[in-house]
Amino acid sequence: MKTKKLTALAMLTALSLIIFIIEAQLPPLVPIPGIKLGLANIVTLITIYMYGRKEAFCVLALRIGLGTVFTGHMLSLIYSISGGLLSYIVMALLFKLFDTKRLWVISILCAIAHNIGQITAAVAITHVPELIWYLPALMISAIITGAFTGVIAMLILNNRNIRRYME
Amino acid sequence: MKNNIKWIALFSVIIILCAALLIIRRNTPSDAVMARIVQDGNVIREIDLLTVDDPYEFSVSCDEGCNTIRVEKGRICVIDADCPDKICVNTGYISDSELPIVCLPHKLSIVVSGTDSGYDAVVGGQ
Amino acid sequence: MRITALAIPLACLMLLAGCANTAGDAAGESSAVVFAMDTEMQLKAYGKNADEAINAAKAEINRLDKLFRRGDSDSEIYKINKNGSYKVSEDTAKLTRCACEIGDMTNGVFDITIAPIMDMWGFYTKEFRVPAKTEIDFALGRVDHRNVTVSDDTVTVSNGSELDLGGIAKGYLSSRIMEIYTEYGISSGIVSLGGNVQALGTKPDGSNWNIAIMDPIDSVAYIGSVRIKDKAVITSGGYQRFFERDGKRYHHIIDPSTGYPADSGLSSVTIISEDGALADGLSTSLYIMGLDKSTKFWYDNGGFDAIFVTDEGEIYITEGLDGVFESRKNYEVIK
Numbered sequence: 001m002k003t004k005k006l007t008a009l010a011m012l013t014a015l016s017l018i019i020f021i022i023e024a025q026l027p028p029l030v031p032i033p034g035i036k037l038g039l040a041n042i043v044t045l046i047t048i049y050m051y052g053r054k055e056a057f058c059v060l061a062l063r064i065g066l067g068t069v070f071t072g073h074m075l076s077l078i079y080s081i082s083g084g085l086l087s088y089i090v091m092a093l094l095f096k097l098f099d100t101k102r103l104w105v106i107s108i109l110c111a112i113a114h115n116i117g118q119i120t121a122a123v124a125i126t127h128v129p130e131l132i133w134y135l136p137a138l139m140i141s142a143i144i145t146g147a148f149t150g151v152i153a154m155l156i157l158n159n160r161n162i163r164r165y166m167e
Numbered sequence: 168m169k170n171n172i173k174w175i176a177l178f179s180v181i182i183i184l185c186a187a188l189l190i191i192r193r194n195t196p197s198d199a200v201m202a203r204i205v206q207d208g209n210v211i212r213e214i215d216l217l218t219v220d221d222p223y224e225f226s227v228s229c230d231e232g233c234n235t236i237r238v239e240k241g242r243i244c245v246i247d248a249d250c251p252d253k254i255c256v257n258t259g260y261i262s263d264s265e266l267p268i269v270c271l272p273h274k275l276s277i278v279v280s281g282t283d284s285g286y287d288a289v290v291g292g293q
Numbered sequence: 294m295r296i297t298a299l300a301i302p303l304a305c306l307m308l309l310a311g312c313a314n315t316a317g318d319a320a321g322e323s324s325a326v327v328f329a330m331d332t333e334m335q336l337k338a339y340g341k342n343a344d345e346a347i348n349a350a351k352a353e354i355n356r357l358d359k360l361f362r363r364g365d366s367d368s369e370i371y372k373i374n375k376n377g378s379y380k381v382s383e384d385t386a387k388l389t390r391c392a393c394e395i396g397d398m399t400n401g402v403f404d405i406t407i408a409p410i411m412d413m414w415g416f417y418t419k420e421f422r423v424p425a426k427t428e429i430d431f432a433l434g435r436v437d438h439r440n441v442t443v444s445d446d447t448v449t450v451s452n453g454s455e456l457d458l459g460g461i462a463k464g465y466l467s468s469r470i471m472e473i474y475t476e477y478g479i480s481s482g483i484v485s486l487g488g489n490v491q492a493l494g495t496k497p498d499g500s501n502w503n504i505a506i507m508d509p510i511d512s513v514a515y516i517g518s519v520r521i522k523d524k525a526v527i528t529s530g531g532y533q534r535f536f537e538r539d540g541k542r543y544h545h546i547i548d549p550s551t552g553y554p555a556d557s558g559l560s561s562v563t564i565i566s567e568d569g570a571l572a573d574g575l576s577t578s579l580y581i582m583g584l585d586k587s588t589k590f591w592y593d594n595g596g597f598d599a600i601f602v603t604d605e606g607e608i609y610i611t612e613g614l615d616g617v618f619e620s621r622k623n624y625e626v627i628k
Contacts, residue, residue, distance in 0.1 A: 027253075028252055028253075028254055028257070031254050031257035031258045031259070032254070032258075032266075033252070033254050033269050033271050034271075071251075075231070075271065075272055075274070076271075076272070079271065102170065102171070102174070105174050108178060122269070122271060125207075125208075125271075125274055126205060126207075126208065126269065126271075126274055126275075126276045127205065127207075127208030127209075128205050128267060128269070128276045128278055130267045130276075130278045130280070131267060131269060131276065133192065133266050133267070134266060134269075135185075136184075136185035136186070136188045136189045137185070137189060137266075139181060139182075139185045140182050140185045140186060143178045143181060143182055147178075206621055207621045208621075209517065209518075209619060209620060209621040210505065210515060210518070211514060211515065211621060212514045212515070213505075213515075286503050286504065286505040286515075286518060287483055287492070287496065287502045287503050287504060288335075288483060288485040288490040288492075288502070288504050288505070288526075289485075289488070289490075289504070289505045289506075289507060289515070290485075290488050290489065290490050290504060290505070290506055290507065290526050290527065290528040290563060291488040291506075291507035291528055291530070291532075291533060292488070292507070292509060292528045292529050292530020292531065292532055292533055292561045292580075
């Protein structure tokens with residue numbers, strides 16, 4: 001791995017970790033578990049488009065691992081992994097089919113997958129199948145937040161100045 | 168551009184469907200009166216909310232922390248918790264099956280449902 | 294194309310979520326609530342002849358209730374006690390024999406002649422009092438399960454003893470209802486006779502019945518649950534029927550060796566067994582015995598499983614319940 005790429009990936013990881021930690025400090029927007037902007041996903045999206053699947057996975061895995069260490073709950077690790085993994089799978093399978101102009105679609109699909117993963121984990125952990133009733137609300141929120149983060153990722157990727165700096 | 172519109176249409180439909188589902192569920196009258204307090208997959212307490220004449224509070228603790236639950240006639244809420252996100256407290260009172268109260272960090276949830284308690288029978292020392 | 298490919302699973306998901314709440318009515322389901330033997334009895338049966346089975350079970354409850362009611366001059370028990378010896382129905386003979394066997398098995402801890410002492414404490418009339426020690430000692434002289442004998446269909450009581458099958462009748466009744474269910478071709482049914490539960494087969498969906506066990510210390514909470522099929526689950530404890538005098542609590546489970554409410558360090562005992570009458574008799578006996586003697590009794594006899602809760606709230610379960618008993622509390626497995 002070239003030093004430059006390594007440095008860039010390390011920067012991206014650090015960036016997503018900072019975003020993740022700051023977002024974790026914010027009070028929840030609505031009293032529904034699992035609803036958040038998911039800003040850290042912007043970085044994962046940028047990474048997969050700029051470098052590829054493997055690199056994006058590394059950034060994501062490191063962010064989840066280190067994020068758990070910094071925000072400090074073992075249980076949230078399970079939610080992060082189940083949501084993050086499902087979202088990553090969707091991203092890895094579909095990102096070749098969508099160019100950067102359609103990135104917002106991928107972002108929404110990832111957010112939906114993320115929330116489905118989390119609700120599945122929540123049902124498995126709490127054994128309360130009624131939690132599935134949070135799904136409609138989570139879907140709506142996934143579409144809105146997914147579009148939001150997707151548009152930001154698009155803006156960044158399509159900005160020539162930022163791209164030149166990254167490459 | 169055409170492609171974009173297709174996707175926007177799809178996501179709009181999903182949003183409308185989900186919103187409809189939420190609204191329907193919220194407006195479905197239910198005879199739910201049994202509050203089930205589930206911790207770590209086990210029902211630790213069941214309360215018939217209609218029989219609560221005097222409100223009372225109790226605490227449920229686990230390794231991660233503690234939630235204080237308040238029961239009133241026909242409704243139940245978490246009034247205090249030491250979990251990081253306080254979502255369980257912010258959910259406020261629930262009185263029917265709309266949505267369960269959930270405290271993911273403490274693996275605790277409170278579900279109000281019909282008479283179906285998840286148990287088929289209860290044995291006690293008579 | 295891609296849109297439809299995505300839309301279909303999403304639509305399915307929502308449909309699923311929508312259906313999750315509508316409970317399907319099983320074909321042929323019948324239930325009833327009956328008041329007999331001083332408690333509320335709930336019956337439920339699934340199957341083609343569910344209605345008929347429930348009606349037959351209700352009739353059986355009333356028949357046996359009349360047969361075993363000690364204070365009713367028409368009952369067989371009354372006649373045995375009055376005449377000293379009486380030719381009884383098959384049910385009374387069978388149950389008395391079973392009760393005597395449990396009496397022998399437990400060395401008299403289970404005693405079907407304890408009723409006069411229960412009367413003295415006021416547990417039948419609900420006019421509670423604490424009898425004098427001399428009064429109890431005198432009455433204890435007539436308490437001995439060996440004074441009851443059954444030969445063919447004649448039950449005899451001697452030495453002034455008085456027979457009462459109340460401590461085992463509900464367990465026998467629940468087993469009888471299982472037999473009636475079976476006769477009517479029911480493969481799935483459950484009864485709850487005032488907290489004594491017995492289930493036939495599994496639930497209609499094939500899963501085991503999930504029976505919650507009340508917390509003796511906090512009566513609106515549960516200590517856990519057991520998933521069973523074809524079993525009776527019966528709990529004894531002094532936490533529901535008791536009275537208080539001068540700050541002291543007196544419950545209804547009388548130790549036949551002292552005449553006083555049992556004080557063995559246990560707050561509840563739950564027995565799980567195929568035989569309802571046995572489970573009913575043993576739950577009382579083991580409650581009186583206490584944890585150590587009960588453990589030994591379980592080693593020596595086997596044939597049942599038990600959940601013990603001590604006065605301090607510690608939970609002990611026998612080996613057969615490991616994996617069957619579900620609880621978030623700590624418990625110890627007796628092996």
